[in-house]
Amino acid sequence: MHWDIEADVVVVGFGAAGACAALEAAAAGRSVVVLDRFAGGGATALSGGVVYAGGGTPQQRAAGVTDTASAMFDYLSTEVGDVVPPGTLRQFCDDSVRMLGWLESHGVPFEGSLCPDKTSYPTNRHYLYYSGSEVSARDVAPPAPRGHRTRGRGTSGGLLFARLAAATRRAGVQVAGQSAAVRLVTEAGRVTGVECRSLRGAPWWARAAHRGLHRAARKPYLYVPKAGRLMHRPVGWLEQRYGRPLLVGAARGVVIAAGGFGASRELLRAHAPSARGGLPLATPGDDGSGLRLGTAAGGAAALLDRVSVWRFLSPPPALLRGILVGADGKRICDESLYGAAIGDEIVRRGGRAWLFADRATIAAARRQLRGGALWFQRLQARYLLTFGRVSAGTVAGVAAKAGVDPDGLAATVAAYNAVAASAGASDTSASDTGPWDTGAVSADPTGKPADLVAAQDQPPYSLIDYSIRARLLNPAPVLTLGGLVVEPGTGQVLRADGTAVPGLYAAGRSAVGLCSRSYVSGLSIADCVFSGRRAGRHAAATSFRFGAG
Ligand SMILES: Cc1cc2nc3c(=O)[nH]c(=O)nc-3n(C[C@H](O)[C@H](O)[C@H](O)COP(=O)(O)OP(=O)(O)OC[C@H]3O[C@@H](n4cnc5c(N)ncnc54)[C@H](O)[C@@H]3O)c2cc1C
Numbered sequence: 001m002h003w004d005i006e007a008d009v010v011v012v013g014f015g016a017a018g019a020c021a022a023l024e025a026a027a028a029g030r031s032v033v034v035l036d037r038f039a040g041g042g043a044t045a046l047s048g049g050v051v052y053a054g055g056g057t058p059q060q061r062a063a064g065v066t067d068t069a070s071a072m073f074d075y076l077s078t079e080v081g082d083v084v085p086p087g088t089l090r091q092f093c094d095d096s097v098r099m100l101g102w103l104e105s106h107g108v109p110f111e112g113s114l115c116p117d118k119t120s121y122p123t124n125r126h127y128l129y130y131s132g133s134e135v136s137a138r139d140v141a142p143p144a145p146r147g148h149r150t151r152g153r154g155t156s157g158g159l160l161f162a163r164l165a166a167a168t169r170r171a172g173v174q175v176a177g178q179s180a181a182v183r184l185v186t187e188a189g190r191v192t193g194v195e196c197r198s199l200r201g202a203p204w205w206a207r208a209a210h211r212g213l214h215r216a217a218r219k220p221y222l223y224v225p226k227a228g229r230l231m232h233r234p235v236g237w238l239e240q241r242y243g244r245p246l247l248v249g250a251a252r253g254v255v256i257a258a259g260g261f262g263a264s265r266e267l268l269r270a271h272a273p274s275a276r277g278g279l280p281l282a283t284p285g286d287d288g289s290g291l292r293l294g295t296a297a298g299g300a301a302a303l304l305d306r307v308s309v310w311r312f313l314s315p316p317p318a319l320l321r322g323i324l325v326g327a328d329g330k331r332i333c334d335e336s337l338y339g340a341a342i343g344d345e346i347v348r349r350g351g352r353a354w355l356f357a358d359r360a361t362i363a364a365a366r367r368q369l370r371g372g373a374l375w376f377q378r379l380q381a382r383y384l385l386t387f388g389r390v391s392a393g394t395v396a397g398v399a400a401k402a403g404v405d406p407d408g409l410a411a412t413v414a415a416y417n418a419v420a421a422s423a424g425a426s427d428t429s430a431s432d433t434g435p436w437d438t439g440a441v442s443a444d445p446t447g448k449p450a451d452l453v454a455a456q457d458q459p460p461y462s463l464i465d466y467s468i469r470a471r472l473l474n475p476a477p478v479l480t481l482g483g484l485v486v487e488p489g490t491g492q493v494l495r496a497d498g499t500a501v502p503g504l505y506a507a508g509r510s511a512v513g514l515c516s517r518s519y520v521s522g523l524s525i526a527d528c529v530f531s532g533r534r535a536g537r538h539a540a541a542t543s544f545r546f547g548a549g
Contacts, residue, residue, distance in 0.1 A: 001185065003193060003249035005176065007033040009539045010194055010250035011257055012181040013290060014040030016525050017508025018257035019164040020532030021539070023106065025255075026171040028540035033248055034173055035196055037180035038214045040165060042259050042285050043509070044525065046222060047157030048121050049150035050131055051110075051529070052522030053100045055093055059128050059148055062112030067144035069093040074141035075134055081517040083303065088488040092514060092530055099529055100148060107163035109151040118320055120312035120339055121521070123374055124153050132520030133338040136447055147522045154374070160525070176200070178210060179246055180239065181289065184254060184297045184504070191297055191503035193249040202242035210238045218283055221263075223475075225280065232284045253503050253539030256493070257532060258290030259283070260480035260509035261304075267291070271304035271482070274347045277469040278309050278478030286480070290510035294484040298501050299493035302512050303482030308519035309347050310477045311466050312339035313355060315377050316368035321454040322357035323416050324466070326350070329399065329408025331416070334446035340519045343476060346468055354402055354463040356413060358456040362389075383473035384464050391462040402463040413456060419444050420455040479519060483511040491535035503542075505535035 008030035011018045018034055025032045034040070054060065055069035073093040080089050100110060115126035122129045131147025152159035169175065179198035184191050199207050213235050221228025261267040262282025268275050280286070295301055313319045313335055324332045324342070326349045333345040335355070346353040357365070365385060369378055392398040395413055399406035423443050442450040468476045484506040485494045491507055492500040507513075513527040 001187065001193065001247070001249065003247050005033055005174070005246070006249040006251065007031040007174070008250070008252045009255065009536065010035065010248050011255045011536070012194060012293065013042065013256065013258035013285075013508070013510070014165070014175060015042030015257065015259055015508060016044040016161065016164065016528035017510070017532035018255070019161070019168050020529050021255045021257055021505075021507055021536030022168050022173045023164070023171055024533045024536030025540040026168075026173050028537065030252065030540040032173045034168070034175045035179045035181055035194060035248065036175065036177050037285055039177045039211060040175065041158075041161050043281065043283050044528070045158050045161040046218060046283065047155065047160075047525065048521065049152065049156035049158070049160040050121070050522035050525065051100065051103065051148045051150070052131060052146050052520060052526040053096045053148050054144055054146035055096045057097050057100050057148065059100075059110050059112035060144065063114040063128050063145070065114065065128075065144050066142070067146070069096065071141040071144060072096065072146065075132070075137055075143070076514075078137055078140055079132065079518045079520055079523070080514055083512060083517045084514055085488050089514065092526075099526070103529065106167035108160050110148045111151040114145060117314065117317040118336055119315050119317065120377065121374065122149060127151050131338070131522050133341050135449055136334050136337050139447070176246075176248070178207060180243070181258070181293055184293050185247070186297060189502060191250070191254050191501060193247060194254055196246040196248060197239060197243035198246035199239065199242055200246060201244050206238050206242045210235055214284065221284055222281070223279075228284070235284070250503065252542045253505055255491075255505040255507060255535045255539055256290045256294050256484065256510045257507045257535075258293070258510050259286040260483065261288030261291055262286045262478065262480045264288040267304070268480075272307040272480065275307045275309065275478040277351065277476065278307075279475035281477045281479045286509070290506070291483060294493050294504065294506055294510070297493070297504055298495050299504065299506070300485045300496040301483060302485050303516045304480075306481040306516055308340045308479040308481055309343035309468055310339045311343040311346055311353070311468070313342070313466070315373040316365040316381055318361055318364035318368055319355060319357060319464075320452045321361050321456070322355040322464075323412060323456060324353055324355050325404060325409060325412055327352045327404055329405040329410070329412055331412050331446065334444070334448040336448050336452050338520050343468070344518065346466065351468040353466045354404060355466055356398075356409065356456060357462050357464065358458040359460055360458050361454070361456060362462055380474050388474055389462045389464045391460045393459045393461075395461055398461045398463050402465070404463060416453070417455040417457050420453045423450050423453060479524065480509065481516045481519060483509060483513070483516070486511045486531070490538040491531055492538070505539050507531040507535040
C-alpha cells in the first residue's frame with residue numbers, strides 16, 4: 001500500500017474526543033495524525049463547555065462543597081445504568097479529580113463559583129452548578145454540584161476546544177484539515193489506514209470557500225437547520241468537485257472520533273423517530289460517517305435509538321414551583337429534574353406537556369429574567385411567558401384554552417396545593433432566587449425538594465406549552481447518544497460476536513459511552529475526555545506495528 005502520510009496512530013475527527021486521543025498517543029511518544037473534514041472543533045466548539053466531574057475537585061472544595069467519588073458513583077449509576085460495566089463507571093468516578101487536573105494542565109480553566117439556582121446553564125458569574133438531577137436523587141446519594149463549566153464568557157465550549165487544540169499542536173500532532181475519511185483500509189483483517197477525500201491539493205479559493213461556508217453555516221445549522229443545510233450545500237459540492245483521494249497509514253491503530261449522527265435525517269428517521277420535532281444539537285459533521293466507517297469494517301453499533309431530548313424549565317427558577325402536566329392533566333414528574341430527564345418523561349407521554357403556574361409564580365419568573373440568565377435563555381423564556389402561554393381566571397378555563405383535560409388538571413392542582421399547604425411551603429413571596437435548599441425533605445410524591453413545592457392558588461392561572469415540537473424560539477434540543485460498541489477497558493471497536501476489530505478504536509459520540517443511556521450536562525464532554533484518552537493510550541501502547549513484521 002502506498003500511503004501519502006504515515007503515522008503510528010491516526011485519529012478521525014478533531015473534537016474533544018479526537019483531541020484527547022491524540023494528546024495521549026503523542027504523550028506515549030507515538031507519531032499522530034488527526035484528520036478532520038473541516039478545521040476541527042465539531043460540536044465541542046459550539047457546546048457549553050460543561051464537564052461533569054466530582055469526588056472533591058479543587059473547584060468543589062473552593063465552593064465549600066463536600067463530595068466523594070462513591071457519592072458520584074451512586075448517583076451516576078442511576079443515570080448510566082448498564083450501558084457501561086460498573087467497573088468502568090467506578091474508574092471514571094475515581095479518576096474524575098485527576099481528569100479535571102489533566103484538562104487544566106492542557107490549559108482548560110475551571111472555577112469554583114457556585115450557582116445558587118437550579119438552571120440549565122449558569123450565567124458568566126458562576127462556573128459550578130447542579131447540572132443533573134442530583135438533588136432529586138438525594139435518597140440515593142448525597143447531592144453535590146458537578147457541572148464544571150469552562151471559565152469563559154458565553155457558551156464556553158469554544159474556549160475548551162481552543163485550549164485542547166493548542167495543546168495538541170504543541171504536542172507535535174499533525175492536523176490534516178479539509179480531509180474527510182471515506183473508508184477504512186484493511187489488510188490481513190486489520191485496520192491499517194484511512195482513505196480520505198481531501199482538499200489539500202485544491203485551488204486556494206476552493207479551500208477558502210469550503211472553510212468560510214462551513215464556518216458561516218454552523219450556527220444557523222444549530223438554530224434553523226433548514227437555513228443551515230441550504231448554506232452548507234455548496235460545501236458538499238466543493239468536496240465532490242475538488243476533493244482528491246488521500247491515503248493515511250496507521251501503523252498501530254485508527255481512532256474514530258467523528259461525533260454523532262444528529263445531522264443525518266436518514267439515520268434519525270431509521271433509529272430515533274422520537275427526535276422528530278426536536279432540534280438536533282449537531283454540526284454538519286455529525287452525519288454518522290464515523291458510525292458508517294466502523295460498521296463497514298465489521299464493528300457493531302448499539303443504542304442508536306437513545307436520543308436525549310431537552311426541556312428546561314429554569315431559568316427562570318421560579319417556574320420550578322409550577323406543575324408539569326400532560327394532555328390528561330396528570331402530573332408528569334418532579335419539575336426540578338434535569339432538563340433531559342424531563343424531556344424523556346415528556347417523550348414517554350407522547351410529547352405533549354404544559355406547566356401550570358399561578359399569578360405569583362409568573363410574576364416572580366418575570367422579575368428573575370431581568371439579570372439571571374444568558375441572552376438565549378432570556379429570549380426563550382420571554383417567548384414562552386408571552387406567546388407560549390394561555391391564561392384564564394379559573395383552572396377549568398385555562399385547561400379548556402390549552403386543550404388539557406379539565407378534571408385531570410383540577411385534581412392534580414388540588415393534590416399539589418394540599419402537599420404545599422401541609423408542608424407550609426406555600427409562601428410564594430419568598431426569595432425569588434434562592435439559595436436553593438438542596439437538603440430539604442419533601443412530602444411531594446415525585447420527590448421534588450420542599451422549597452420548590454409552592455401552592456399555585458392565585459388566579460389568573462397559566463399553562464405554558466413545553467411540548468416537543470419544532471418551534472424557532474423554543475426548540476427541544478436533541479442529542480444522539482448511541483454509537484459503535486467498544487471494549488470497556490481499551491476502547492477497541494467490537495463486532496457483534498464480541499471480538500475486537502484489530503487496529504480500530506472509537507471514542508466520544510461515535511461510540512457507546514457513559515452518557516449513552518441518559519445525558520446530564522457535562523457528561524458527554526467528560527465521556528469524550530475519558531474515552532478519547534483511553535483509545536489514544538491503548539492504540540499507542542499496542543505492540544503490533546503494521547509493516548514491522
Ligand atoms: C449547543 C451545544 C451545547 C452542548 N453543551 C454541552 C455541554 O456543555 N457539555 C457536554 O458534555 N456536552 C454538550 N454538548 C454535547 C457535546 O458538545 C458533544 O456531544 C461532544 O462535544 C461531542 O464530541 P466529539 O469529540 O464526539 O465530536 P465533535 O466535537 O462533534 O467532533 C467530531 C469531529 O469529527 C469531524 N468529522 C466528522 N466526520 C468526519 C469524517 N468522515 N472524516 C473526518 N472528520 C470527520 C467533524 O468535522 C468534527 O470536527 C453540547 C452540544 C451542542 C451542540
